Amino acid sequence: MTEPERSGCPINLTLEVVGDKWSLLVIRDMMFGNRRHFRELLTKSDEGISSNILADRLKRLLEQGIITREDDPSHKQKGIYSLTEQGIELLPILAQMSAWGYKYLPVTEELGIRARLLSEGGPKMWAEFMDELREAHVGVKRRKKTGPSVGERLQAAYQKVMAKKASNRI
Amino acid sequence: MTEPERSGCPINLTLEVVGDKWSLLVIRDMMFGNRRHFRELLTKSDEGISSNILADRLKRLLEQGIITREDDPSHKQKGIYSLTEQGIELLPILAQMSAWGYKYLPVTEELGIRARLLSEGGPKMWAEFMDELREAHVGVKRRKKTGPSVGERLQAAYQKVMAKKASNRI
DNA sequence: TACAACCAGTTGCAATTTGCAAGCAGTCTG
């Protein structure tokens, strides 16, 4: 069950936990896409993860303490997945990956806009977003709430680009 | 040759380039361990990469423009691998992974010390280290050189912990 | 109360990727 670690290097250990092609995408969707149910993660992902892989990754992330699962009171079969503090703190890794990909890889416009805002916002914006995630996932109330949240701002920017694209296509 | 991308999301694209269990470890060894030759990367890595995997990863990193390869003038068969600017800018991702692993995973003392220093040093220290890497890999001279370099400081801290461990074992 | 749609997964199987060990041709060293 517990496979032996290759080394005690922090980078290696992190890679052993989230160093595959899907785990961080699942976490990304939970963070930026508000996906909390199995079906949402399965069908609303841009990359099209298959159900067995998703089930396996969720199980591993659960075992690692990166997410939790609880029953949805509104539906007996639904489970709600939440990020733990440990999971929320993966955000800086995702933010850095996002910035690097935005700079060097062929990112589409609509998916790049979030990367740009997040990069321009810097660690301060990340911290604010992590506070919002703590509120949504761990139930920790945050203090100051002035203006739209980071999540809302990212979403609004994405919608705006999508709307522009749609109008161009007509 | 060019496999189709799953999506134009920057995080996904980054994961398609370095989102496997070995690529970032190779880059880590080039950055923090001064490994520049095939054999060095093969034998001096804590995790024990096998030669076919290493050859494949180096090839892919070359194709992606993250590293370059040139002949070693001192030995006709030796190649020297260098990080490109694009490769050097992976450092913040490694630094964040290092910090996360240090915080949440069972990191050994001697391998954790670098993580701690790098985390405490923050983005400013990362930028300084990246400048040192630019000098060593891309040949860009850096300006101010006051005191020991970040690379030297990390190495010295590591040696110190190792020395302590050795003396304890006697 | 029947029925379709939806829920979280599981199962079977083929294709790909990984990991180990051995091997290889050329190069340098004593």
Next chain:
DNA sequence: CAGACTGCTTGCAAATTGCAACTGGTTGTA
């Protein structure tokens, strides 16, 4: 000229991935 060293390559078994179909249950609707 022998032996060690160079950057890889090859063969093969084991593990992982990905697709598609399927399961057993729940929920909303007529």
